[in-house]
Amino acid sequence: MALEILKPGLATTVQDLGRPGYYHLGIPVSGGMDRLSLAGANLLVGNEEGDAVLEAVFLGPEIRFTSDAVIAVTGAELPVKIDGVECPTWTTLGIKADQVLSFGFLKAGARAYIAISGGVDVPVVLGSRSTYPLGALGGYRGRKLEAGDVLALFPAKRPVAVGTAIAPELRRGPGASPVLRVLPGLYRHRITAEAGKGFFEDTWKVAPEADRIGYRFRGGRPLEFVPREPPFGAGSDPSNIVDSCYPYGSIQIPAGAEPIVLHRDAVSGGGYFMIGAVISADMDLIGQLQPNQKVRFSAVTMEEALAARKDARTTAAKIRESI
Amino acid sequence: MTMRYSFGGDEHIFVEVDEEMSLDAFFKSLSITNVVRDMKIAGVTEICPANASFQIKYDPDVIAPESLLLELQRLEGLADSNDSTLATRIIEVPVYYNDPWTHETQMRFRERHQDPTGTDLEYAARVNGYATVDDFIAAHAGSPWFVSMVGFVAGLPFLYQMVERNKQLQTPKYLRPRTDTPKLTIGHGGCFGAVYSVRGAGGYQMFGITPMPIYDPAQEISYLRDFMIFFKPGDIVKFKPVDRAEYDTVQAAVADGTFVPLIKPVTFSLDEFKANPAAVNAKLLGVLHGA
Numbered sequence: 169m170a171l172e173i174l175k176p177g178l179a180t181t182v183q184d185l186g187r188p189g190y191y192h193l194g195i196p197v198s199g200g201m202d203r204l205s206l207a208g209a210n211l212l213v214g215n216e217e218g219d220a221v222l223e224a225v226f227l228g229p230e231i232r233f234t235s236d237a238v239i240a241v242t243g244a245e246l247p248v249k250i251d252g253v254e255c256p257t258w259t260t261l262g263i264k265a266d267q268v269l270s271f272g273f274l275k276a277g278a279r280a281y282i283a284i285s286g287g288v289d290v291p292v293v294l295g296s297r298s299t300y301p302l303g304a305l306g307g308y309r310g311r312k313l314e315a316g317d318v319l320a321l322f323p324a325k326r327p328v329a330v331g332t333a334i335a336p337e338l339r340r341g342p343g344a345s346p347v348l349r350v351l352p353g354l355y356r357h358r359i360t361a362e363a364g365k366g367f368f369e370d371t372w373k374v375a376p377e378a379d380r381i382g383y384r385f386r387g388g389r390p391l392e393f394v395p396r397e398p399p400f401g402a403g404s405d406p407s408n409i410v411d412s413c414y415p416y417g418s419i420q421i422p423a424g425a426e427p428i429v430l431h432r433d434a435v436s437g438g439g440y441f442m443i444g445a446v447i448s449a450d451m452d453l454i455g456q457l458q459p460n461q462k463v464r465f466s467a468v469t470m471e472e473a474l475a476a477r478k479d480a481r482t483t484a485a486k487i488r489e490s491i
Numbered sequence: 492m493t494m495r496y497s498f499g500g501d502e503h504i505f506v507e508v509d510e511e512m513s514l515d516a517f518f519k520s521l522s523i524t525n526v527v528r529d530m531k532i533a534g535v536t537e538i539c540p541a542n543a544s545f546q547i548k549y550d551p552d553v554i555a556p557e558s559l560l561l562e563l564q565r566l567e568g569l570a571d572s573n574d575s576t577l578a579t580r581i582i583e584v585p586v587y588y589n590d591p592w593t594h595e596t597q598m599r600f601r602e603r604h605q606d607p608t609g610t611d612l613e614y615a616a617r618v619n620g621y622a623t624v625d626d627f628i629a630a631h632a633g634s635p636w637f638v639s640m641v642g643f644v645a646g647l648p649f650l651y652q653m654v655e656r657n658k659q660l661q662t663p664k665y666l667r668p669r670t671d672t673p674k675l676t677i678g679h680g681g682c683f684g685a686v687y688s689v690r691g692a693g694g695y696q697m698f699g700i701t702p703m704p705i706y707d708p709a710q711e712i713s714y715l716r717d718f719m720i721f722f723k724p725g726d727i728v729k730f731k732p733v734d735r736a737e738y739d740t741v742q743a744a745v746a747d748g749t750f751v752p753l754i755k756p757v758t759f760s761l762d763e764f765k766a767n768p769a770a771v772n773a774k775l776l777g778v779l780h781g782a
Contacts, residue, residue, distance in 0.1 A: 188536050188537060188548075189536070189537060191537045191539055191548065191642075192537060192538060192539040192540065192641065192642070192724075193641050193642065193645065193646060193720045193723070194641055194642035194643055194644050194645045194646055194647055194688075194720075195645045195646075195720075293708070300645070302644055302645070302689065302691065303644065303645035303689060303706070303708055304689070304708050305645065305708040305719075310708060351498055351499075351500050351501065353497040353498050353499065353505075354497050354499055354505055399510040399511035399512070400511040400512055400513070400656065400682065401511060401512025401542070401543070401681050401682040401683065402510075402511065402512075402681065403663070403664065403680070403681045404663065408681075409510075410509075410510070410511065410512045410542050410543045410544070410681075411541065411542055411640065411643075411649060411681075411683065412505070412507070412541045412542065412543075412544040412546070413505070413539045413541045413544065413545065413546035413642065415499030415500055415502070415503035415505060415546060415548075416500070416502070416503070416548075417499075417500045417502075418499055418500070435642075435643050435644060436539065436642035436643060436644075437539075437541055437640060437642040437643055438643055439680075439681065442499075444499075444500075445498075445499045445500030445503065446500060447500050447501050448500060448501050448502050448551075449501075470498060470501060470556055470557075473500065473501040474501055474551060474556075477501060477551065477552075481552075
């Protein structure tokens with residue numbers, strides 16, 4: 169039972185729900201950038217929600233199966249083909265030994281989750297099978313997949329009928345005009361009140377530098393800082409702070425120019441001020457943003473953040489019940 | 492020092508112990524995070540001490556953000572009463588200063604540097620008032636350094652020099668960050684030193700390279716078999732200048748599994764250090780070299 173990678177796609181990696189507990193040593197949580205889609209793909213093939221899957225970004229891989237399996241592809245609208253015949257996404261599919269799974273051109277979203285019955289069998293490192301390429305850690309040999317790689321699979325767990333699907337209303341994506349909700353804070357006081365207001369009024373565009381470490385945005389007005397005498401050890405730029413931890417989802421804006429939202433392979437700390445952090449419920453949406461997509465940030469309260477988190481949990485529960 | 496609390500989204504509490512860096516702020520951050528770890532608060536998933544701040548990650552489905560905030564503010568008082576001594580270890584890190592590999596990288600990215608005609612060491616010596624590069628290296632390798640944070644990337648230590656503030660080496664970062672830094676480069680930015688645990692982007696000035704790996708995800712290096720990351724906050728580092736021949740010798744010893752880093756247990760008192768840094772450093776180096 170194995171997968172043979174014929175073409176790797178752009179940056180296909182093995183991911184599960186992540187590796188919490190080592191951020192204080194600079195090892196980020198990693199795991200799927202769109203966790204709800206990852207869990208959904210696993211449920212559609214009878215796996216546990218956190219089993220290891222493949223995360224493909226923008227361009228899908230081409231994979232030959234060495235035995236019969238059940239698969240599902242969720243997340244981005246990346247057309248699925250089995251031996252060239254198009255099949256539905258978000259749906260339990262059967263694939264036979266020697267058949268080839270491939271993908272058409274991306275229609276919407278950014279990251280597709282390819283779950284296979286049983287899950288991908290790579291070693292557990294520090295509690296997770298997720299790949300952290302910068303640290304050459306986890307996944308398949310600590311790196312993105314390459315042509316010729318052969319990945320082992322665990323035996324299938326629960327049977328799920330071919331054709332089972334997650335209803336369209338439960339497939340959460342960023343939509344046509346995405347808004348990322350932000351809890352302002354952290355070093356928000358470093359910029360003027362007007363600059364803070366402008367940040368939430370402006371429309372931003374996803375920059376080409378958008379990956380698992382973080383997403384960079386462009387196009388808003390530069391931010392004006394409150395004047396100060398630089399604190400010892402911070403550095404001379406007004407956007408510098410004494411190097412601190414960076415929360416997942418935190419929005420740093422070096423030199424007040426281009427915001428960067430850190431994601432699941434985040435650098436764990438550094439010396440740039442942060443205006444706040446994207447709320448946990450909207451982190452999955454970032455994983456589905458494409459370069460050049462227009463985005464707005466909207467300020468919310470902790471109560472609103474927790475309510476959004478509850479909504480996301482309800483959606484996850486509905487997906488679970490529907491399969 | 493006034494502690495400043497802020498939520499970082501709905502899953503983090505961020506605490507700035509002080510706006511500026513000092514050993515006092517670092518000790519307080521380390522002390523509170525140790526107390527929080529010992530409390531084993533349900534819902535707290537990650538505790539990250541940093542230079543002059545710390546961060547707690549929690550699951551808001553298990554503990555309400557406001558409750559955790561109040562609990563942390565209560566623990567701040569408890570940590571205050573702790574005495575400022577630290578049982579830790581001192582480690583000797585060999586450094587080949589002015590090495591050919593960081594030099595080659597410096598030349599590749601020269602247009603991103605404040606001084607396109609010189610080297611990072613020449614620039615750092617000049618802006619810190621040292622007549623020669625050798626004098627600067629003597630200052631860099633002369634006093635011990637505290638590991639005040641581990642992070643940015645896997646296992647990278649931030650190092651804070653254990654001398655009076657007016658003697659601390661300070662350099663700006665590159666004007667624009669490099670896209671490449673050799674693995675195990677000894678870097679410096681602001682008042683902080685660093686050892687680049689992996690090859691990659693970086694903005695710190697580059698002074699040399701160590702033959703002693705500090706991160707090994709494969710866990711094959713003899714002293715990284717138990718855990719893949721060498722440093723932890725509170726470790727004390729002493730750099731030892733080595734030449735090319737000794738660099739090669741250590742590297743070969745690492746490869747054949749016979750290299751054993753020089754490590755000694757020490758107790759550090761912040762109060763003693765503040766009263767007489769030179770005497771405390773002399774004592775630490777005495778312990779390191781078996782005096």
